[in-house]
Amino acid sequence: MSQSSPRAPQPRLPAAAACALLAILAGCTSDEANPVGSGLPGELQLNTPQTLFVEAMAVSGQVAVKDESLSYDHNELLYFGIQGAEASSILARYDVTTLPDSLPEGAVLDETTVTSVKLRLFRTEAYAAVPDSLLDEVHPLLPQNPQKVFETYTLAAPLDAALYPGPEPATEAQIGSQTDSGASVFLDLPVAQLLTWVTAGMNGLLIREGSGSQPGLVGYAAVDMTSSGYQEIDLVGAGTTVGPVLTVAYRDAAADLDTAFVFAPVADVSTFHALAAPPAGLAAGLEVQTHLRRYPYFFPDLEDLPGDILINRAVLRLAIDANSFGPVESLVLHEVPRSLLVDRDTVTVQEIEAAAVTSAGILAVDLGQMIFDEEVWVGFDVTSTMQRALNGALAPDTVLLLTAGEEFGGYSVSGNYTPDFYFGRMLFLGTAHPAQPPHFEITFTPFSGGGS
Known part of the structure; x- marks a missing residue:
């Protein structure tokens, strides 16, 4: 320029x-x-x-x-990536211990019935490489739909959103890594890990940019995004749960029924662990x-x-x-x-x-x-x-x-x-x-x- x-x-x-x-x-x-x-x-x-x-x-x-009137962890966007001196990861914690209560009495919850676990991120349109409509603009000073490596880790201690912005927390284990981009990002998580969370609860997840990513900070919808921000994301359909949501696919073979359970985070926040x-x-x-x-x-x-x-x-x-x-x-x-x-x-x-x-x-x-x-x-x-x-x-x-x-x-x-x-x-x-x-x-x- x-x-x-x-x-x-x-x-x-x-x-x-x-x-x-x-x-x-x-x-x-x-x-x-x-x-x-x-x-x-x-x-x-x-x-x-x-x-x-x-x-x-x-x-x-x-x-x-x-x-x-607004604590930082109630902002409407979560930031992910590295841009110059700035760097941020996404933190989220979920309560999936209630999943068995949503199943029919006597239903089995194991690796044969849970067919997939995905974490979905909704990117805002400001970071789209091509406008979706004549009303949208491409912003020259924003990264345009960069390819990112998403690394997912479990936290070593329960997430305390009040500590952020701040250093990334200690992690326990890496449970996923994949390259993706676009208006919606779907990250695959291990079914066995979900089953552990169902019985023992979870500390939370850290989603960090991995090596090989294209540069740029990208904004994704937080669970606290209000209706005025919905025009900035691809909702797909009415009633979509917004935020870094977990979707659990469940297969009841006896009833020949497929069901999806969606969990919004009970807490989410950007780390912004590095700032210019x-x-x-x-x-x-x-x-x-x-x-x-x-x-x-x-x-x-x-x-x-x-x-x-x-x-x-x-x-x-x-x-x-x-x-x-x-x-x-x-x-x-x-x-x-x-x-x-x-x-x-x-x-x-x-x-x-x-x-x-x-x-x-x-x-x-x-x-x-x-x-x-x-x-x-x-x-x-x-x-x-x-x-x-x-x-x-x-x-x-x-x-x-x-x-x-x-x-x-x-x-x-x-x-x-x-x-x-x-x-x-x-x-x-x-x-x-x-x-x-x-x-x-x-x-x-x-x-x-x-x-x-």
């Missing part, structure tokens, strides 16, 4: 050039000036507009975000990570701006890093108190919702398509925020928090999924980049004269 050639910001532009620049980058130059905040003196004389590129940030940082570190400060880049949410915050240093100005237009420009991956998302800038974020590793969605004011947003940003189309920049109109900052009408500890499309922000994620649904890393170049650093393009008009 290619990007357009580097384009370094220029320190100032004359009025005509600034007008043209804003027409391209901001999409509108005819907006009325937006002097939000304290009143302006009367009898003003407006002077020639100027444009200033502000790269310096007065404050910056990043923070992990969690939904306090976030950029080491704003110089290295900015990262908006979804599923395991991680968001950057910052605010520009406005010391070089004169005090008596009218801001005609202010645009935050971020250059896309081609190492990004993930499906279509929304990006939203929020004004939040710095005190909510500083010196904290994690904040909750609920805390942000209570404190945030939406500054600007972009609906359904497809970074993969933008890179494919050789676009480089995404932009946010922050005119109102910058004018209020200069006028003293913005709280002095305000910072800008860049998030995915949280429901409260007014820019829902494409497909109406919250940012905990798909895992993705939207990356933007940092202030150390020689040609495309993040910056605020502020076009302003100095004024003189007037009086109160």
Whole structure:
């Protein structure tokens, strides 16, 4: 995938050039000036507009975000595979001790009557190599239906889903290995192992990527997937049990009857035992990570701006890093108190919702398509925020928090999924980049004269 050639910001532009620049980058130059905040003196004389590129940030940082109403093991997708520095396996535990209760009285349960045991995984359509319909899209920044080696192990101790994300648990024995891909994956498990679980219970299963797999993290439906996510998977028919389900085929020869028993997991979770570190400060880049949410915050240093100005237009420009991956998302800038974020590793969605004011947003940003189309920049109109900052009408500890499309922000994620649904890393170049650093393009008009 290619990007357009580097384009370094220029320190100032004359009025005509600034007008043209804003027409391209901001999409509108005819907006009325937006002097939000304290009143302006009367009898003003407006002077020639100027444009200033502000790269310096007065404050910056990043923070992990969690939904306090949702524990991690109740996410709707399970992640499997390796992609760069990220790696995740699937853990699931089942209660099959009730199987004899579902059989007719006197029925035999052994290796002659149980004909097969299969574990089924439902892959989401975002990872399909070919769209199923005109409404579906191929996502350039997601692995497309990779061939995977699925290795299945029994756990040495009972699964504790509350420990994840975290290291893979100890295993007891490998009970399966097969190569597969597609919307549905069926993994064969030993019948003898099922019979052991029926009588003694089970600790759980680990499904790990084996050597020889094509790269890429792939999302599969979890048992907690809600109906809104069903459009993302191949359900085959009404009433399909969703999740990493066990299907036990039972043959009653005397009655000439074949029956299938389906067991949903009592617990399932992604390990995410390896995760890429976030950029080491704003110089290295900015990262908006979804599923395991991680968001950057910052605010520009406005010391070089004169005090008596009218801001005609202010645009935050971020250059896309081609190492990004993930499906279509929304990006939203929020004004939040710095005190909510500083010196904290994690904040909750609920805390942000209570404190945030939406500054600007972009609906359904497809970074993969933008890179494919050789676009480089995404932009946010922050005119109102910058004018209020200069006028003293913005709280002095305000910072800008860049998030995915949280429901409260007014820019829902494409497909109406919250940012905990798909895992993705939207990356933007940092202030150390020689040609495309993040910056605020502020076009302003100095004024003189007037009086109160």
